[in-house]
Amino acid sequence: MIIQDKMALIVGGGQGLGEATARYLAELGAKIIVLDKAKEEAERVAQAVNGTAITCDITQAQSLEDAFNKLSSLSMVVNCAGIAPALRMVGKEGPTPLKAFEDVISVNLIGTYNVMRLSAALMMKQAVSEQEERGVIINTASIAAYDGQIGQTAYSASKGGVVSLTLPAAREMARFAIRVMTIAPGIIGTNMIRNMPENVQNSLLSQTIYPKRFGFPQEYASLVAHIISNPLLNGEVIRLDGAVRMNTV
Numbered sequence: 425m426i427i428q429d430k431m432a433l434i435v436g437g438g439q440g441l442g443e444a445t446a447r448y449l450a451e452l453g454a455k456i457i458v459l460d461k462a463k464e465e466a467e468r469v470a471q472a473v474n475g476t477a478i479t480c481d482i483t484q485a486q487s488l489e490d491a492f493n494k495l496s497s498l499s500m501v502v503n504c505a506g507i508a509p510a511l512r513m514v515g516k517e518g519p520t521p522l523k524a525f526e527d528v529i530s531v532n533l534i535g536t537y538n539v540m541r542l543s544a545a546l547m548m549k550q551a552v553s554e555q556e557e558r559g560v561i562i563n564t565a566s567i568a569a570y571d572g573q574i575g576q577t578a579y580s581a582s583k584g585g586v587v588s589l590t591l592p593a594a595r596e597m598a599r600f601a602i603r604v605m606t607i608a609p610g611i612i613g614t615n616m617i618r619n620m621p622e623n624v625q626n627s628l629l630s631q632t633i634y635p636k637r638f639g640f641p642q643e644y645a646s647l648v649a650h651i652i653s654n655p656l657l658n659g660e661v662i663r664l665d666g667a668v669r670m671n672t673v
Contacts, residue, residue, distance in 0.1 A: 425557045425652050428453035431498050435482060435539050436505030438465030440614035441564065444641030445502050445648050446473050452649060454500065459491060461505070482535035492542045497550060501543040502648055503563045506532045506582075508616060510575040525578045532582035536563050540593060540604075548600045558601045560652050563590065565608040567663060571670045583608070587661050594659030603658040605651050610665025613638035633667035 432449050436442040438460030446469050450456050456475030460466035463479040470477035480491040482505055511524050540561055547559030565586040572580030586606060594604040611617060611628050617638060618625075629638070647664055651657050 425499065425560055425655070427500070427649065427652055429455065430500055431455045431457065431495075432500040432502070433457045433459060433495070433498055433539075433543065435459045435501070435503045437469055437502075438462045439469075440504065440616065441609070441612065441641050441644045442502070442504035443469050445504065445645040446470075446475065448642060448645035448649060449500070450475065457495070482538055483530045485538060488538050488542060492546060495546060498543060498546045499550075499557075499559050500652055501539065501559070501561045503536045503539050503561075505535055506564065508566075508579050511578045512575050513577055525581075528578035529582050529585075532579070533585040536586055537589065540589075544597055544600070544602055547602050552601060556601065557603065557655065560603045560605070561593075561597075562648055562651055563604070563606040565606050565661060567608050567610045567665050567668060567670060569608060570663075573670050590661055591659045598658075603655070605657055605659070606661040607644065607647055607651075608661050608663045608665070609639065609644055610663070610668040611638050612641060612644060612664075614641055631668055631671055635666055639664065639666065 427449060432454040434442050434446040434456060437446045437458035446456050446458055450473035456473045457478060458466045458470040458475055459478045459480055461481055466477040466479055478491050478494065481487045507528060509528065511520050513520055543561055550558050552558050563586050566583040568576050568580045569583040569587045587608065590604055590606040597604055611632065644664060647662065
């Protein structure tokens, strides 16, 4: 798909991977819609890329449906919204409250699916020639889907769900000329990582292989752009991790 002049929805675009992707695609000529739960952050990024900001909670069906009712067309969707709390199943005070697990699944998995279903429905309405694609949907999983650490049962489960829905979604959308891909990032130097205690950051750095550093959000954004531009990439999950395989802690 040609990125120039196409409409791109960046979910969770107010910071981190989403912000980097919004800025990168804007540089390539895309028209950007920044969707985020944080109003000020969404507006800040949208202003920077001469785009549009939408404030929305992706875990709420009606809220997201209202947001999509504002859109007339859509060619690219990048799902970056997510949360990553450290939750042991059993803590010092006993079993972790079930709601804590439900919250992670609600944002990372149900929220992703919520965006996908509405994006696909909107893309399917677009008239294109036989050679044209109607759309590309790119989700964000994590290497925790494959080798999650202690305390990542909820996070790993949510991202494993994103990994698992990639191929069946791609198969379903194929006859409508819509591709579905997923990126599983490793240790990317977003604020979530930079705000961790120094000893935790050093532990994570010690597990990196090559390059021996945290990934840059722009490297994620660059992969997004390549996926969009390469029509043979479909139904697959790409690890973006510099060969990292996480230890148990």
